[in-house]
Amino acid sequence: MVKIIEEILNELPKDAKISNTYFEGANIILYTTSKDFFLDNGDVIRKVVGKVKKRIELRPDPSLCMEMEKAEKEIKKLSPKDAGVTEILFDPQRSIVVIEAEKPGSAIGKHGEILREIKNKTFWVPVIKRTPSIKSKIIENIRSVLYQNNDYRKKFLNKVGHKIYDTYTKSKKEEWVRVTMLGGGRQVGRSSVLMQTPTSNVLLDCGINPGIETGPESYPMLDGPEFKLSDLDAIVLTHAHTDHSGFIPFLYKMGYRGPLYCTAPTRDISALLALDSIGVSFKQAKKNLFDIQDVKEMVKHTITLNWEEVTDITPDMRLTLYNSGHILGSSMIHLNVGNGSHNFLYTGDMKYLKTRVLDPAATKFPRLETVMIESTYGDKNAVLGSRKKAEERLVEVVEETVKKKGKILIPVLGVGRAQELLLVIESAIREGRMKKLPVYVQGMVWDITGIHTAYPDFLNKDLRRSIFHKDQNPFLSDVFKKVGSRKEQDAIMESNESCIIVATAGMLNAGASLEYFKRMADNAKNSMIFVTYQGAGTLGRRIQDGERKIIFSDDGKASEVEVKLNLEIITDFTGHAGRTELMQFVKDLNPRPRKILVQHGESSKCIDLASSLHKANRMETFAPKNLEGVRLR
């Protein structure tokens, strides 16, 4: 028997009647055949948790669970009407019943009294989830993939637990910790960092380079000598942008079957982006890097964590995710490595300002020695203007274009800026600062907005509060119109009415934004507003740099588009921290780290930020190139 389980069982009284023990990742699950012990164990379990410092959950043995049909009736009877229960899903393998409700608070009851009653009467463990206010197909699909693979999931999670706990004793090898850049070193794109100790190999992010279509520089340098897929213990993902998440389904295609750790919204949006890339490739008659089955494998192997939930991921690494303020669910990765000997923070992409959607990145940690920070806007000249001014400029451009009877195209990344912008536009219209006009939200942006309403816990307090009230939910405003089909796109283009179109991709490299651009470009009445970073090599960047004659080749036919529309660049909406924020963030870090590694920025920006941080804080700083490794301990 695994040592940790032995230790736990020794602490429990005889009448606990533990019939089975399982791992769900690092969580330890005990099943009991004793009704009394399940319903009331005093603080026996709490005391054991305090002693072994692991998460332990007590569940009824499946033999105790009430028949599902009966239990469903009982749950419906016990749930108050105003809870708005929409779905009841049983997971008999784990003795868990998921109850989806419009008002989770009412479904839980005062001090959890309704949950307790459900437990008492049915001997199932109830878990309450919020019904999203905008229906999301991707969330439904992901839940059904997980549901259909319950059996596999249970075995997989148990295996993950064994890998963490089987070598529970301290390793006697000489201790060291090192990080290697496999991508994102002095560049924006293909972010990937390998973290190694004598016992563990963990990958932080694994993205593609959206600026380069195919070629050796499109993907992280997994052919580097340090990396071996078969030795990989875990992947941790900061957020759902393809420059961080885009290569992960390919690892599953290549046979990786280990865990992927991230927040639930990151899982959902990454899956959505991966499926979208398959769709885009299909339309362009190109072969995609991976297919639907590989995305399913990724979802099946994802272990979701909430912010500030501590979990072991290997025998000598403990992971905690913290808010990074960048997009929905985006996280900084904190790793307590080598049995606590080193504490490492990888910021991923971050924002250190409160936005309409999110709170600023966290700065307080239990311990901290090394920080790896992004530097998209890291150089001295990249000081961002105020958000208020950016909002005013946006309103001005819209008004000017409406006066000319033109249309406004805003290419977005789909996640993050898109929702921020929708909220800016909604509030400007609601407060009368902008004339009411239709805002066409293209398919995927809409889906991702739906995911926002499903995870209010990851939003800032103000937005969370308004989402809880149906009539105040800004995402449900009637100015927003969902556009899906080609026919609907045609109708918008053929109409004379002024409107705002919010569509992906953000750098015009593919997707609906490119289609709209081709049809709007040669009309000087129209406007296009860039609100996101335009990566080197993309069409967006070429236009931003002044190119005005664009040659397209569709199905072998070449066509030329002249860019006459009015181009506006408002980068101050960016989800990245500007120079001032980055400097302030490091200053505010608590505790103060000893070493800063700078990456995720063009070469000059990485070097500039590294040298400024060194001067300002007297800390050791370094901007590693790809394949450069740093020993942390």
Ligand SMILES: [Zn+2]
């Ligand atoms: Zn990002």
Ligand SMILES: [Zn+2]
């Ligand atoms: Zn990024």
